[in-house]
Amino acid sequence: MQHQPPFNFSAGPALLPKEVMDQAQAEFQDWQGTGLSVMDFSHRGKDFVSIAEKSEADLRQLLEIPEHYKVLFTTGGATFQFATIPMNLLQSQAVYVNTGIWSSKSVKEARKYGTVHEINALDKQDELTAVVPHAQWEIPDSYDYLHYTPNETISGVEYDELPESAKGKLVADMSSNILSRPINIEDHALIYAGAQKNIGPAGITLVIVREDILQRELASYVPSMMQYKVLADNQSMYNTPPTYAWYLSGLVFDWLLKQGGVAEMERRAHQRSEHLYQFIDQHAFYHNPVHPSFRSRMNIPFILANESLNDTFLKEAEQAGLVYLKGHRSVGGMRASLYNAMPIEGVYALTSFMERFAKDYA
Structure with missing residues (x-):
């Protein structure tokens, strides 16, 4: 697989724009x-x-x-x-x-x-x-x-x-x-x-x-x-x-x-979050516990159908260059934080990995 730079999904401290x-x-x-x-x-x-x-x-x-x-x-x-x-x-x-x-x-x-x-x-x-x-x-x-x-x-x-x-x-x-x-x-x-x-x-x-x-x-x-x-x-x-x-x-x-200012950031936030939510909703292997009307565009928690695979998911995700996906200790599961500096390529890389993982362990 072609090498990619790590994509940081941490809830904070979070990634800064590369240009910065x-x-x-x-x-x-x-x-x-x-x-x-x-x-x-x-x-x-x-x-x-x-x-x-x-x-x-x-x-x-x-x-x-x-x-x-x-x-x-x-x-x-x-x-x-x-x-x-x-x-x-x-x-x-x-x-x-x-x-x-x-x-x-x-x-x-x-x-x-x-x-x-x-x-x-x-x-x-x-x-x-x-x-x-x-x-x-x-x-x-x-x-x-x-x-x-x-x-x-x-x-x-x-x-x-x-x-x-x-x-x-x-x-x-x-x-x-x-x-x-x-x-x-x-x-x-x-x-x-x-x-x-x-x-x-x-x-x-x-x-x-x-x-x-x-x-x-x-x-x-x-x-x-x-x-x-x-x-x-x-x-x-x-x-x-x-x-x-x-x-x-x-x-x-x-x-x-x-x-392009805040209006452009709003457009990008919608693009990133919608892509990930649509993927989760279409795959029974993953679940988001928030009602669609109140889903965050910034922080997306998701749960694996088989939670015994959590550690394996995190380990393989890190090997794929997808880091800090572990959910908060109070709720468990996974969490992808998609702040302004997250490029859409990072979300594409995450859903591609999630699809492969589901096929391997379903």
Whole structure:
């Protein structure tokens, strides 16, 4: 069989575009004739400031972010935001929509800081995981914000229909599907995302927050590093940020613009996921446990008809250059993550392997 480069299906940290890696390699020791690596730059020096400004400008163009929203580049991952959000936004009570493991973790953290009204929105339709229609959610009349996780990486559930009454109060953990489809930013009070899936390497976190939220009076115990206003007032440089991860994220934003932006990423995401789902649905050897209306375009779990073959599948897949296909330890099975940087050739290679494997072991 002809050799192929490994295709990385990891849920995160995930693959970066090859063009980005090539540019980073070329600039590693000498960024644009300075004779220095980006890692050597002072975060307050003109060279890094120019990188930071271009990164934000490109992101604003990609997502059409209005001027009255601040863009923050911070640390700690999305998990750090589970506490930071209620510290900054929770005054009376918050609504949290629970659709899986990550939203469940955010609920648990938020409860440490105030009253949380939890909506358990997972259901089964025809024995498949589904999301309860928002018309059936019991939402209180008064609340500070409604938190949701539009894509659950572990279970492979994705949804985007939300109640009109929540528009303007939405807080979204978009770690795993940001930049893969257009977003109406103004529906949201805040959007956050860990970088290590569709943005850049692990170590930096994106927060998009409406300016009026920065004026809220906070409890005295909230650390300075967890106050969005402090970060915004200091252009995300209250302390030394993860400069190299910020630089690489900027290269990804530039790459996305050159590829055709978010609209093109949405088209590619549909192409990749539809190809894999159609294959799974046509082969009894494999099964996807999510209702078709709520299937993720980013993270596709699948189960073998004979689960005793799991280890064999993973071993032979790795030999075929298909890596990190093991499902999350909490659910088992397999999972193929198809983020923006995954070429369609990787999905074709996966389904070709899956077809051969099914013939060999059926």
